[in-house]
Amino acid sequence: MKRFLLVLAVLAVAVSALPAAAAPEMVLRLGETHVADYPTTKGDMEFARLVEERTGGRIKIEVYHSKQLGEEKAVIEQVQFGAVDFTRVSISPLAAFAPAFDALQMPYLYRDEEHMWKVLNGPIGEEFLNSLEPANFVGLAWYDSGARNFYNSKREIKSVADLKGLKIRVQESKLMMGLVSALGAVPTPMPFGEVYSALQTGVIEGAENNWPSYFSTSHYEVAKYFTLDGHTRVPEILIASKITMDRLSKEDQEIIRKSAKDSMPFQIKLWKEFEKVSEEKVTAAGSIITHLTPEAVAEFQKAMEPLYSELKPELQAVVRKIQEVK
Ligand code: BDP
Numbered sequence: 001m002k003r004f005l006l007v008l009a010v011l012a013v014a015v016s017a018l019p020a021a022a023a024p025e026m027v028l029r030l031g032e033t034h035v036a037d038y039p040t041t042k043g044d045m046e047f048a049r050l051v052e053e054r055t056g057g058r059i060k061i062e063v064y065h066s067k068q069l070g071e072e073k074a075v076i077e078q079v080q081f082g083a084v085d086f087t088r089v090s091i092s093p094l095a096a097f098a099p100a101f102d103a104l105q106m107p108y109l110y111r112d113e114e115h116m117w118k119v120l121n122g123p124i125g126e127e128f129l130n131s132l133e134p135a136n137f138v139g140l141a142w143y144d145s146g147a148r149n150f151y152n153s154k155r156e157i158k159s160v161a162d163l164k165g166l167k168i169r170v171q172e173s174k175l176m177m178g179l180v181s182a183l184g185a186v187p188t189p190m191p192f193g194e195v196y197s198a199l200q201t202g203v204i205e206g207a208e209n210n211w212p213s214y215f216s217t218s219h220y221e222v223a224k225y226f227t228l229d230g231h232t233r234v235p236e237i238l239i240a241s242k243i244t245m246d247r248l249s250k251e252d253q254e255i256i257r258k259s260a261k262d263s264m265p266f267q268i269k270l271w272k273e274f275e276k277v278s279e280e281k282v283t284a285a286g287s288i289i290t291h292l293t294p295e296a297v298a299e300f301q302k303a304m305e306p307l308y309s310e311l312k313p314e315l316q317a318v319v320r321k322i323q324e325v326k
Contacts, residue, residue, distance in 0.1 A: 024060035028085035031069035039274050041065045043143050043267030044088050050259035071191035073172050080136045082243030092173040097135045102175045103318040105234045107304040116233050119325050136242045140260035143236035144271040150227050152206025156290050157227040160299050169195050169207040199223050215278035220287045227290040
């Protein structure tokens with residue numbers, strides 16, 4: 001016993017002699033709706049890692065994934081009044097706080113993925129990131145989210161007519177409600193986390209999303225008809241609370257901005273890989289994947305034209321600028 005106590009005493013002295021690990025001066029919180037191994041969450045974690053490394057451990061960003069801080073819209077509100085420091089969200093719900101963002105997510109707006117990245121990484125994207133300050137946010141970076149497609153539990157969608165009357169969940173976004181109505185379906189706005197059980201119980205018959213979200217939420221288990229109509233590309237955005245940013249020195253603000261941008265290639269690479277994995281997994285699990293004919297795509301595009309003419313003139317001008325990016 002004596003010997004044991006002696007060992008303990010020696011250990012205690014040894015431990016107290018070790019240099020204490022520097023405690024962070026500031027711990028900040030980031031809200032994320034997706035699970036831990038989803039590409040956007042891993043992008044958030046890379047952002048946090050870079051900030052910690054570049055501030056020598058002074059600033060630590062804790063990533064609360066799996067909507068631990070709440071559903072997307074509620075977290076955006078908390079970021080707006082500074083209760084949460086950062087969040088990564090889809091620009092669809094963000095547009096309720098900054099309506100100009102609708103111009104960036106119009107249906108069939110981008111010719112392809114390359115076009116979208118040219119816009120986001122160019123002056124238009126930069127202007128959008130900087131436009132959020134009046135709403136009390138600071139736009140930091142864009143993440144990939146692929147293209148969104150319809151899926152449902154009832155039938156294969158091969159044409160616009162097949163969507164008629166289907167109850168389709170949409171994000172909490174006016175534009176997305178209009179989009180689904182324009183196709184003759186019935187839009188039902190609902191938080192992301194409620195979609196699985198709503199599909200299962202038949203409250204809704206379908207939803208729309210990219211391959212990774214369709215797979216990672218297990219929606220494919222309860223809605224097996226997936227149509228590759230690619231109606232929108234809705235970028236993901238990393239935002240900070242302006243209240244948090246204003247508390248930081250100019251140097252730390254710069255580290256945060258740069259770390260967010262530097263985490264983009266990492267997220268985009270993981271996204272590409274996970275898109276493929278998701279497609280393979282849902283196909284193997286028995287999802288029925290429908291490819292649209294060029295005529296059917298043209299029909300989808302035609303049905304959505306009114307959304308363009310209903311857009312405010314100043315947003316129509318932004319849309320034209322986006323279309324002109326070559
Ligand atoms: C996913 C986005 C997520 C959205 C979700 C949704 O990554 O941020 O909230 O769609 O449909 O693709 O609500």
